Amino acid sequence: MIDVKYSLSKHIVSGIRAIFPRRTAEYFALIGLILILSIIVMAIFAPLIAPYNPIKKVGDILERPSNKFILGTDGLGRDILSRIIFGARTAILVTFLAISISLSVGVFLGLLSGYIGGKFDSVFSLIMDAVYSFPGLILAIVLTAMLGPGIVNTAIAIAVIYTPTYFRMVRGLVLSLKESLFVEAARAIGARDRTIVFKYIFPNVISSVPIVLSLNAADAVLTLAALSFLGLGLPAPTPDWGFDLKAGHAYLAAKIWWPSTFPGLMIVILTLGFSLLGEGINELLNPELRR
């Protein structure tokens, strides 16, 4: 009887061990992932979760957090909780769109530029370095001012900032990989350039992307918030954390803290999620950082 109990508890312990991470880095990655996933779930099921319509006046203006409005109402009498939940959609959508654009453009051009070399490479490297040398936020402000507001336009403006990061990373890897013996061997069996780039070089490059991607995503969330804060992001009634933060900011002097605190907190949580995930993966994959 005692034996059975003992082995059972041992099984439970080892079961828990298997689920829970062992190293700090794994905790980082796991917590980051949980934060991101919960915000994604929130974004997807926003209409089901949100208690009110986020762009309608549903109560008095600037009501304190109460049972009716858990996080209070904003300056136009809209429910802050509902706005935050729908705001997750904007944040996730713009971030993912921006990252996908910069990832695909940056990786593709990096592959071509590194592989083709010569004048082609010089021109693209020059363009990318020029973009890279700009302060990111200023460049995004200029671009949104040029392109106008809207989800896609904002995503493009943010994508432009991060494209050079992927470009430079991929190009550097391609430059060393294209000299490697297995690429030469592929050429010796008569493989076309297209086959060499996509079947031999690309798979060896792509493994370095996730870390950069995660850290860029954290940055992109902040950039989006900054753009909206400055009123350059999305058109007015769209629920958007940065915009709400700015709107609530005006009432802080009157000790009305709830309209700005909660959107700000959401920005922090999502950014933290991406950063933790990025750092976690980085530390797990990079043996030089392990001690």
Place this chain on the structure above:
Amino acid sequence: MQTLLEVRNLKVYYYLEDGIVKAVDGVNFFIRKGETVGLVGESGSGKSTFGLSLLRLVPTPGKIVGGQILFNGTDLARVEERRIRLLRGKRISMVFQDPMTSLNPLMRIEEHLMETIRIQERLTQKEAERRVKTLLSEVGIPPERGKDYPHQFSGGMRQRVGIALGIALNPDLLIADEFTSALDVIVQFQILSLMKKLRASHNMAMIFISHDISLVSEIADKIALMYAGQIVEFAPAVAFFEEHLHPYSRGLLDSVPNIELSDQTLSYIPGMPPDLINPPSGCRFYPRCPEAEDKCREKDPPLIEVKPEYWVKCFKYERKRR
């Protein structure tokens, strides 16, 4: 027998900032069907560049600047890229020096073979799979290990994969560039005997590039000795090891240690191989040659056919012929 490949006065130069490196400078060479030629020379003598230039794979900034590479009546030095790509792997293929890095780390062994076959030949998936199985067992790899990745293989096993890739399409000519140098002696021997077997069963000609002259003697029908970008002696293997007429060949063979003479001091060739950016005028070997004459400094000796099938690039044999 029929000549398979003939190289005439081939020149391959590397254009560097410091100057032009004449890695291959006026090489004449031929190989017949089914024949194995051992291309021997020290590091930097241009033998690898020569091997790569036959498939026009010389890396930039290298360029074929002159001469002809005649293969079945086409000049590979001049033919368009599209047509030479169709030859690569199929008619002329290559086995590389380092089996550790010549395989894509993210591709399974069977994918490598499949790729090689399907780039050049239209086969159904089934047929190609069957070919892969046969190839693997031919080189002594259990076919079920085709599912493995390169890092799961030992050096010798990987070189077997390299060989399977080389013979996958039954080429007429296989260029093996130092392909046993990264292996230990016992595995070298196994791979060499495997190579002999395959050469016979596939009726392939082989250019066996190596710096290890005793290894080459095991497999080659003919020896081509390279020095400073030129072939200085080109002869049937047996005759070469008996006579080695060029002063450089003498120095080279004298420096091979002999196990029967236990307390001999190892002899060597004094001096260093020449700088290929500014090679010495006249004979390239002249500064190190014990038998150099005045004329060696001024004139580049021609390749002289001392007797049938035996060429030496040295003035010493000019008189004898006449």
